[in-house]
Amino acid sequence: MTRARVLAFCSVGVLIAGALYAQTSRELKLGNGDGFKGQSVSVNLTLTSDQQVQGFVAAADWDGGALQGEDLTAGAALASADVIQPRLQPSFAVLGVVMDADGADNEIINPGTDIVLARLKVKCLGPAEGSDISVTTPLVFRDGTYAADAGGVGPKLDNIIVVGGLSIGAAEGLKLTNGSVTCKPPPPGELKIRDTNGFFGDCVRVPVEMSNNAAVQGYVTAITHPGGITLNRILVGPAGAAADFSQAEVFANGGTLGVVMELDGNPPFNTIPAGTGAVVALYEYCSAPIVDPADCGRPSADYPLTFADMVLGDPLKDNVIVIGGRSKSPALVNGTLRLSVDTNREPCTRPPEMAFAVGSCELVDDPNSPDKDLHIPGMVMVSRGTAESPTCFQVGLWYRSPDDEEPDEALQQDHIQGLSMAVCFDPNCITCKETFSLAGTITEAVGAEFVNVHCENSLADGDPGELIVGILVDALPPFDGQTLPSSRDYLRLLCVDFCVNPQASCENCATTALTFCDGADGRGQVPIKNLASVMNMPVRPQLVDGKVVIRNEPTFTRGDCNGKGMPGMNVDISDAAAVISFLFLTGTWKFNPPCLDACDANDDGRVDLADSVYILRYLFKFDRQPKAPFPDAGPDPSYDKLTCEAGGNCP
Numbered sequence: 001m002t003r004a005r006v007l008a009f010c011s012v013g014v015l016i017a018g019a020l021y022a023q024t025s026r027e028l029k030l031g032n033g034d035g036f037k038g039q040s041v042s043v044n045l046t047l048t049s050d051q052q053v054q055g056f057v058a059a060a061d062w063d064g065g066a067l068q069g070e071d072l073t074a075g076a077a078l079a080s081a082d083v084i085q086p087r088l089q090p091s092f093a094v095l096g097v098v099m100d101a102d103g104a105d106n107e108i109i110n111p112g113t114d115i116v117l118a119r120l121k122v123k124c125l126g127p128a129e130g131s132d133i134s135v136t137t138p139l140v141f142r143d144g145t146y147a148a149d150a151g152g153v154g155p156k157l158d159n160i161i162v163v164g165g166l167s168i169g170a171a172e173g174l175k176l177t178n179g180s181v182t183c184k185p186p187p188p189g190e191l192k193i194r195d196t197n198g199f200f201g202d203c204v205r206v207p208v209e210m211s212n213n214a215a216v217q218g219y220v221t222a223i224t225h226p227g228g229i230t231l232n233r234i235l236v237g238p239a240g241a242a243a244d245f246s247q248a249e250v251f252a253n254g255g256t257l258g259v260v261m262e263l264d265g266n267p268p269f270n271t272i273p274a275g276t277g278a279v280v281a282l283y284e285y286c287s288a289p290i291v292d293p294a295d296c297g298r299p300s301a302d303y304p305l306t307f308a309d310m311v312l313g314d315p316l317k318d319n320v321i322v323i324g325g326r327s328k329s330p331a332l333v334n335g336t337l338r339l340s341v342d343t344n345r346e347p348c349t350r351p352p353e354m355a356f357a358v359g360s361c362e363l364v365d366d367p368n369s370p371d372k373d374l375h376i377p378g379m380v381m382v383s384r385g386t387a388e389s390p391t392c393f394q395v396g397l398w399y400r401s402p403d404d405e406e407p408d409e410a411l412q413q414d415h416i417q418g419l420s421m422a423v424c425f426d427p428n429c430i431t432c433k434e435t436f437s438l439a440g441t442i443t444e445a446v447g448a449e450f451v452n453v454h455c456e457n458s459l460a461d462g463d464p465g466e467l468i469v470g471i472l473v474d475a476l477p478p479f480d481g482q483t484l485p486s487s488r489d490y491l492r493l494l495c496v497d498f499c500v501n502p503q504a505s506c507e508n509c510a511t512t513a514l515t516f517c518d519g520a521d522g523r524g525q526v527p528i529k530n531l532a533s534v535m536n537m538p539v540r541p542q543l544v545d546g547k548v549v550i551r552n553e554p555t556f557t558r559g560d561c562n563g564k565g566m567p568g569m570n571v572d573i574s575d576a577a578a579v580i581s582f583l584f585l586t587g588t589w590k591f592n593p594p595c596l597d598a599c600d601a602n603d604d605g606r607v608d609l610a611d612s613v614y615i616l617r618y619l620f621k622f623d624r625q626p627k628a629p630f631p632d633a634g635p636d637p638s639y640d641k642l643t644c645e646a647g648g649n650c651p
Contacts, residue, residue, distance in 0.1 A: 025050045026168060028058055028159055029114070030139045030179030036331065037124050037186045040070055043139065043179050045095070045118040047077075047161070053109040055083075055098040055162040059146045060178075062122065064091030066137040067181055071121040078117060080107040085148050086118075093120055094157060096148045124183035132185050139179040143170065188213060188328040189321050191221060191280075193305045193335030199342040200298070201289025203232050206305060206337055208281035210239065210321065210330075215271040217261050218243075218322040221281050224254035224308045228301065229285045229337065231255045239278035242270045249313055256313045257281050287339055296348035300340040307332040354401045354416075354539060356530055358423050358514045359546030361396035361495040375489055380514075380548040382500060383635035385555055390502045391634075394437070394495040395514060395548075397421060397469060399532070399541070403486040415483035417533040418450075418472035419493075422520035427457045427465035429509035430548055433497040442491040443471060446482060450475035453496060456522045467496060468522035472533075500550055509550050516543040554595065554644035555633045558626040559615055561599035562591070570631060573619060575599075579612040595644040597636055603627045605640035 031043035045058055062069075072088040072095060074081070082101035087094040095118055099107040109115060126135045147154040159176055160169040168174050189212035198204030208221055219240075225231060234248035234257045244263035249256045259280070261270040272278060283305070290296060310316040320327040341348055359377030366374040377398050385391035401416055425432070432455030438444040443451060450472040457465050471493060474482045484491070501509075519527040531538045556563075559571035561578040579599050581591035593599050593607075601611040601618075603626070617623035628637055636644075 027175040029177035032180050034182040035124050036184050040123050041181050042119050042121045044116050046114045048113045051163050053161050057096045057157045057160050059094045060141050061092035062139050063137050066126050067122040073119045075116040077115050094146050126183050134184045136182040141176040187331040190331040192333035195335045197338045200339050203286040205282045205284045207279045209277050210280045211276040214323045216321050220258045220320050222256040222312045222317045224306050229287050229303050232284045232286045235282040237279035237281045239272050239280045254312045256317045293347045303337045306334045355542040357398040357544035361394045383551050389633045390499050392499040396495050397493045398490040400490045401486050402488045419532045421469040422528040423467040424464040424515045424517035429504045429512040430498050431457045436494050436496045443493050448473045454522050466520040466522045512548040514546040556595045556598040557633045558630045559601040563594045576612045576615040597642040597644040601626050
């Protein structure tokens with residue numbers, strides 16, 4: 001009898017004699033795993049092959065009364081596969097893969113050992129209630145038993161790999177190694193190391209929590225830690241405060257704590273009652289302080305804290321809890337101690353210095369501010385637009401000059417008389433319009449008497465585009481010494497108009513830098529420096545560059561379903577007809593919209609008859625006009641799942 005050796009969705013090879021493959025190394029293998037009753041357990045499906053593999057079929061089953069299939073996820077080795085067909089049922093799984101179905105890119109799985117093809121996740125249904133015996137359930141490869149389609153009506157599949165266009169199964173030397181999952185009785189409780197944060201230089205107490213389903217008479221914890229921190233001491237937690245006996249051991253790489261709640265056998269009988277999250281131990285870890293200002297920018301560091309059985313102590317200790325006079329093994333959940341720099345402590349308490357920044361005209365939270373009350377200019381996010389309707393946007397220029405707390409006004413260095421800025425950009429991607437706005441800016445508020453902006457967008461000499469800004473607060477008589485005020489946070493100076501270059505390359509312009517550049521001269525001949533004038537002297541600020549992110553969002557006019565609108569008349573009765581044709585007509589009369597998002601006239605995230613009614617009421621009943629983007633084309637400001645294939649995307 002001939003057994004089906006093909007993928008249900010695509011033929012990947014033919015059968016040939018097994019003798020041809022006798023000297024090769026090829027294996028499909030299911031891993032082994034274990035877990036407690038009610039937990040999910042993951043095992044890997046792996047491949048070993050000494051030749052390139054073009055596809056495979058794997059089919060395996062298990063006792064559905066002991067395990068229940070939950071998930072089947074392709075591994076990284078299949079990221080480029082053209083076809084992945086998984087099928088998961090409570091008691092079996094099938095996975096068919098064709099790496100290169102169209103012959104275009106020659107996708108393959110390279111030779112290797114134990115290549116992870118997929119991860120199978122099953123749930124432990126046993127052991128039976130009241131049993132304290134673990135149950136191991138085999139995961140078994142099955143040939144000729146299961147189909148790839150959910151109805152099971154397709155051909156029954158063998159476990160095969162495809163090499164050189166030929167199917168190789170067990171008869172041709174493919175080794176099939178079964179796996180297993182061991183399900184253990186549910187644990188009597190849990191010990192958990194709570195994830196904890198602290199600062200370098202401090203001693204931080206990390207709680208160990210217990211969850212237990214019966215009264216606990218005693219417990220032992222044994223926890224290891226890596227280098228970089230030191231275990232200073234171990235304290236009994238509040239839940240064990242009434243214990244008759246406790247003993248801690250501290251070592252270079254960890255420590256143990258043993259606690260007996262009731263030692264003398266006399267009432268009252270101390271126990272830890274059944275419950276969740278009781279703190280039974282506090283492990284105190286210390287670290288070296290920050291002493292060098294250069295280390296104030298050190299990133300946070302994570303130190304894993306790990307329960308370890310039979311590693312620490314004399315004699316070696318297990319992590320156990322005592323219930324009913326017997327030691328039992330709880331579930332163990334490891335944790336992490338994360339240490340960071342305390343910027344409010346010496347030597348890291350310096351106030352922020354004077355700074356210029358370029359970016360969005362809006363502020364966002366400063367992630368480096370420990371108290372989260374400082375803000376920085378955000379990045380500029382714009383859509384690409386089209387040659388007919390380029391996207392224009394504003395770039396903000398900002399400063400901050402924290403109060404230097406100098407009581408002598410003559411010596412104060414925090415009030416700015418004026419400033420000059422030079423910002424470079426790529427004119428292939430964005431261009432400066434040289435117009436600007438002072439609305440809502442500190443420049444407007446103080447009434448600055450000289451504000452000048454000019455730009456250079458020339459591509460002739462290959463130099464970058466240049467934006468030149470000059471501001472002098474007190475430039476006209478009477479000279480009363482007015483300045484830009486000191487500020488711990490950024491203050492907006494002005495917003496300059498830019499546009500996305502219609503010829504912008506998708507490859508090179510996805511992110512465009514806005515960079516402070518000393519020596520730029522714009523359309524003039526005098527090199528300009530990024531400087532502030534304070535007490536008639538030049539001060540060099542910190543310079544915080546920005547960037548423009550050009551998103552490849554499609555642009556369209558809402559309601560222009562047929563994409564044939566005329567300038568000023570983008571939406572007409574033919575768009576209502578196009579919606580109806582798309583929804584209800586067939587054959588040659590059926591209309592396929594070039595941009596479904598444009599057909600969503602009422603902007604409810606779907607295209608239906610209501611959109612046709614909306615267009616007609618707008619045109620003839622003087623009802624509401626479509627929402628943005630309207631009447632001009634633009635990106636969709638509201639998120640939905642509708643597509644717009646003809647909406648001006650990058651190719």
